[in-house]
Amino acid sequence: MTETTADLLNAKAMGADLERVDGLAKVTGQAPYAFEQHAFDERAHAPLYIHPVQSTIAKGRVTAVHGERAAALPGVAAVLSHENAPRLTPEDDSDVAMIQTSDDRELLVLQSDEVSYRGQIVAAVVADTPETAREAARLVGVDYAAEPHDAAFSPDSADLPEPTVDTELGDVAAAMAAAAVTVDAAYSTPIQHNNPMEPHATTVVRSGGALTVFEGTQAVHIVRRILAALFSLDAERVQVIGPYVGGGFGAKGSVHAPLVLACLAATVLEGRPVKIALTRRQMFELVGYRPPTVQRVRLGADAEGRISAVGNDVTTHTSRLKRFVENAGGSAAMMYAGENRSIGHRVAELDISPATFMRAPGHAPGMFALEVAMDELAEACGLDPIELRVRNEPGTDPVSGLPYSSRGLLDCLSEGASRFGWEGRDPRPGVREEDGWLVGTGVAASTFPAFTMPGSAARIRFAGEGRYEVSIGAADIGTGSWTALTQIAADALSVPVEDVALALGDSALPAATVAGGSAGTSSWGTAIVQAARAFVDSHGTEPAAGAELTTVLKRPPDTRGYSTHAFGAQFAEVRVRADTGEVRVPRVLGVFAAGRIINPRTARSQLIGGMTMGVSMALHEESVIDPRFGHVVNHDFASYHVAANADIGDVQAYWVEEHDPHVNPMGAKGIGEIGITGTAAAIVNAAHHATGVRVRALPMTLDHFLR
């Protein structure tokens, strides 16, 4: 058993530009998502429809639920509220559930009269058609005893809790005072919503006490654990099925209230499949978001640009119902050299809906602030921004002191500069105008940790005639897992990809960790490699048909002696209309150092996709809470803008060769999140180069340029 080593696989299938194995099903619309299972699986046939009733107050108590008119509507099967909903049995099972425990208060749906945020589920209707369910939900009357609420984020308030001390090295204040050049500025990012194109959806049937759940999720086994605990069932009595997931970006990485509601309804209506799909509007209240940040970044350097002080004092907010802190300071903690370092977070507690992970949690806003501040420092030092980063490349991790398993930032900057055409750039801002457009270019670095989660298992079975079946309860949320894991399995078994049939997305398969933290491919791939090697050890390369073996990855490759991260560099060209402030981004180019690339086709898509979401973050995305009511008011695609096709110009992704024998047997680092980190900063820096205006608050809307 080779659990603790990262003996590198010989790459044959890995690295091949393989078409997605799930591609044909997707382009022809034949891939079944969670809400469509009635058409594919007889267990989901003839479902009832759930429509939630949401609170119209932000804090207080439900004093009465009037369900009579709704219940009288023909076709209504049930009206649920805290008065009649089945009781849940939450547990603090933190050792088991890893990223979420079942006593998470977000999940205690219809368990009390307490209202903790506007939009919280306070009742629900189940009916035979979606139209009837929606109309009946409208007829449910809810009386409240409202209490004063606080939904206003006031980052400058003196009443905020004391900040955490996350990193404290040396004396930043003294180093700033002694520095020849300093940057001390506040950078802000707004609330952003994940908004996967597939709204959160569940089809569930409870039969004979067992739950069968079709769910769009990033982690079928975590969903199973949570539901088993909440509903007092043995885990074996809960099956969660989600082979196709219409995007998640973190919002489907843990269990949210609508899934619990669906299981409550299924419990009341035993034997009948029930289903729920959120409306786009409900997506802004019930499944999380990225909290806002205000980041006071301090950088101090000598006259040659060598950094002596790095500080990021972050202010953000959390729901009082469930604590979630956007760790935006983490980027400044690890990115550049500097002996004095101070990172902390102040967290305002508000009566608002719970937040969650959104693509590159912490690093997306953190690298925006840090990388814009670095651009300001470069300007203040009179240095090219690439040269500034070269001068502050740390030999070892600045906090842990550990060597990097590999660190390719400088290669990415160099390769990107060459591909983008950076050389000879005139650093002066605001001096290039073409046909009424001010033109500029900018650069920023990107990063995301590389790690492997313990706990995934994989099963290898030889089906005969050269065919292997490889099973793991992993998820493909668009990331390419179907294809990349097939390639890894083929190399681990030393067979062509055609001889591997992969199964994923079902809790009946061996347990798998979440598709999150850019750790999916590393965690599942390592489990598959371990199982394949054990299979070959036990059964040889000419096994008997039906030979089968399952192993659990208890201990991932030991990386404790190393700091493990992927790095990258993005370059952007920005045009700002001189008379209107309109912003266009004709070019974004990224180069990444992420170890071995398993499948160049799907990898390029992930990196391009991350950068595209970064453009959207830079230019468009902002959720606005009305503090009088406590909910997001721009809760649809007409007012919460995500980048459309015409917003995106030429986006290119490349990678440098990087050999990392430490991270896992594939030598591969995760790539799902790094693309979004840095991109917004590159765009903001390019806009400064174009106009001379330094934007420190996202989104970079045109009013920033109208003075």
Place this chain on the structure above:
Amino acid sequence: MEADVTLRVDGTTRVVRVDTRTTLLDALREKLDATAPKKGCDHGQCGACTVLLNGRRVNACLTFAVAQDGAEVVTAAGLGADGAPHRVQRAFLDNDGFQCGYCTPGQVCSAVGMLEEAAAGWPSAATGDVAAEPVLDDAEIRERMSGNLCRCGAYVNIVAAVREAAADSAGNTGNTDSADSVTSEAAPAGGAEVR
């Protein structure tokens, strides 16, 4: 209130009883098990539900089923022929013009409808000279495909796929026997002939 509606969906005539509040999208997905068109917003803001309705691309969430009695509907499931994907679908596969796949059936239908619009000489907001034949450069493709949101961020690959399919169809000009072409001549019921 309910009504019986006859729809021709992906080449098959279907009669379905619908609540008069039922959208075409919900009738397809919930009543007829035609789940290729997706629901992403139900407000006509995302395009995931795009189908070809009587030969033209529409958001199926923005029209009631009862208003489309006798219509011809083609979804992404009905675009290909003889078990092979449509050339636009092939181009999406070749260019990896999708990731999670949820917006994809709508993107594909939108692209097929858009290529027909361009071939018919329809200008877009990105067309410089609206009197001239539109040329499907990247700016035109981006503009004409902007009714279909993709949160995975596959736009550059979608543009590449549509560019490739457009070049194919330009090469096929005059080939009326093309197995996967969608014509917009009015059919007897106001629908389009889809082959």
